[in-house]
Amino acid sequence: MSKTPENMITTKNITKTVSTSEGPLTILQPISFDVKASETVAIVGASGSGKSTLLGLLAGLDEVSTGEIFLDGKGLHQMDEEQRAQLRGEKVGFIFQSFMLVQSLTALENIMLPAEIRGLDNPKKLAEELLAKVGLEHRGGHYPNQLSGGEQQRVAIARAFITQPKILFADEPTGNLDAANGERVENLLFDLNKSADTTLILVTHDNQLADKCERQLVMQAGELTERSNDAPRPSNGKPQLKAI
Amino acid sequence: MWLNLAWRLFRHEAKRGELTIILAAIVLSVASVLSLSLFSERLQQALTDKTAQYIAADRVLDSRKPIPVEWRDKAAEMGLNTAKTVYTRSMVFADEDMLLVDLRSVNENYPLVGEVKISEQAFGVGEVTDELPALGETWVESQLMQQLGLALGDQIYVGELALTITKVLSEVPDSGFGLFGSNPKVLMRMEQVTETEVLGAGSRATYSLYLTGDKTQLDDYYEWLEPQMDNELHYWMSVEDDESPIGRSVARAEQYFLLASLLAIVLASVAIAVAAQRYSQRHYDPVAIMKTLGASRKMVQQVYLLQIIFITTLGILIGGAIGFVVQQGVVSLVQEQVSVSLQTWYWGPVWISIFTGVICALLFSLYPLLKLFSIPPLRVLRKDLGSNMSSRIIQFAAAGGAILILMWAYSQNIKISAILFSSGAVLVAALLVVTTGLIWLGRRLGQGRMGAWQLAWARIQRRAMDNSVQLISFSITIMLLLVVLVMRNDMVEQWRDQLPEGTPNYFLANITETQKPMMEEHFASYGVEVKEYYPVIRGRFVAVNDEKISTEVSKEEEDSEEARNRRDSLGREANLT
């Protein structure tokens, strides 16, 4: 099995085909790329191009149809769901467009959740520290529906960092936020990421956000290409959000 | 630790009212089962107590010959209370007069249930006593004193024994239901019965052993006794296998209660099934999130099973409390008609209601829970992903099994359960055939037309399957409701039919021809309608269709069951009207 130790992610010819009522549908064409540890990578592309599908495969939420994926040296494609769940708990953090907080738990309890699942000591103390870092120390007892979108996403960021994951996956983290809140969340995400030295895979169709990453991969109809930083950037056909 | 998370989820959800429906369903099932079964148990007990008073014990062993001493000793050894009696018909003499009496010799423990009433003068109002006549004394009924012209303190001869009348006997518990001219009762102590010498060869006496105690003790005793009993000589009487009209009515009422409880159970089960489905759907996201964050399948299962346990426990506690209060209320409402005791506590209804709560909660939430457990973590990225479980066999098996188990546990009657269950199953099958038939027909009709039509039918099909369980449950509920209604009318009708229209409630006996005009006037002045006066005369059958009926006791006849029966019914004195 060939893998370089400094690679956090290695993919070899991964594809994803799903069966639909109109026959099999190939969502991802063979994709191969590596991501080094501590690297920040943006995956950009039009909606429906397959970005979230790729993210789901890389994070071990879904199974590849063909090909191989190694996450921190572990072959995801050889694991069953139980093994992948354990790996996710140990190495991976998540941030989603729709926040994905548990509605019947408070902000603080939501942040504690991954630590509890992993069985860490004193999850409450860790959660309180992170709550302070995202500036919500007075809102710990509030339920998600009592928080604004921006506040919910900050809770989600705190939740993502509590287990000190080696790699963080973010699927359109600012997609549901207005410009001001989006920017605040972006800054928080990159600050925390920098200080924790985490590998970041960020899916977005916001070019400005993508620019904050060291590397950009472009998804187009299931095909992934590398974009050099100075190459002209194709418009994705969507109006861009700009900070005022 | 999982307890922690489960408890936290439960607490928050309970506080936010998310669990109200499922909790209410469990509370409903537990409360209805507990109140109904506890009440019917109490009513049953009240009626059994009443019946026990008529036989003065819980069980009676009657015998044509003296009962072996070991039998009584064994009963005492097994912790039962015992009393012994000998009843016979005999002549008593006072001066020149004599009269056939119902002679009752009893030992010091008589009666085990019910009360003896006595008074100080003939036809006086009886008062309860817990004493018995002393040796050499006797208590006799008013009729004897009247017919032989006796007073308290006078002596009568029972066979060879002289006894002094010290009290007038007004009532004994085991007096039987004879209306006219039963012989007056004479109560004396059994210790002296041999001195009377009335129990010689050829006399017809009934020796009895009266027993009270725990049902299990009584059953154990009967199990020990039965192999030794001689069917020719011995007869076992129990208050519970009461064949009287009252006994049969109680048995019918109990089955009615049973059915009514089943209705409540099915209703509650439907509510639980619907609520559990909703609950499960609301938790698709939390489960996907937990799995995404690294929770194993086992963890998720534990968290949610614990939640179900919390909800069930809470539901059972609240339901138990409500059921108890309701039952208490119903008992005090009927207290005026039936003296139902609130003293005794019955564990049976408690267990059965807890069992009901647990079975309902577990089996009806099983399918929604299994669906919940199978939610893939990828749902965090693709909102439309649901459960990949498609087979509903588990759901039907669990729901059907739950209902059957509950029917059986509750009725303890496999026949009733099987009949109800299979008619329900037939109904379900019929409903399934009709729904699938309609859907199939719809698709056939829509074939060849544009896609929208097909899309609509596919949607209906999906919905129909989704809702089929609820549809079926509601149909069964309605079926049960109808059965209960029909049965209620039927039962009231049957009770009424037991007595013909206009059956009198009270009887007055021993009216002489000269008293008649006075009685008529008396009743007319109070507006009471007197239908008819019947002459009653005592007599003996001597022949039926030229076949002579012997009243003599002969050795051959004693051995012939047939002859004995004939003699019992026809050879004795009878009231002719």
Ligand SMILES: Nc1ncnc2c1ncn2[C@@H]1O[C@H](COP(=O)(O)OP(=O)(O)O)[C@@H](O)[C@H]1O
């Ligand atoms: N399991 C599936 N069945 C059918 N279509 C799917 C499935 N998964 C993804 N798709 C389709 O694949 C395409 C890519 O989806 P996605 O990865 O969510 O795109 P993006 O995140 O770039 O907007 C979409 O058209 C989506 O509908």
Ligand SMILES: [Mg+2]
């Ligand atoms: Mg997407």
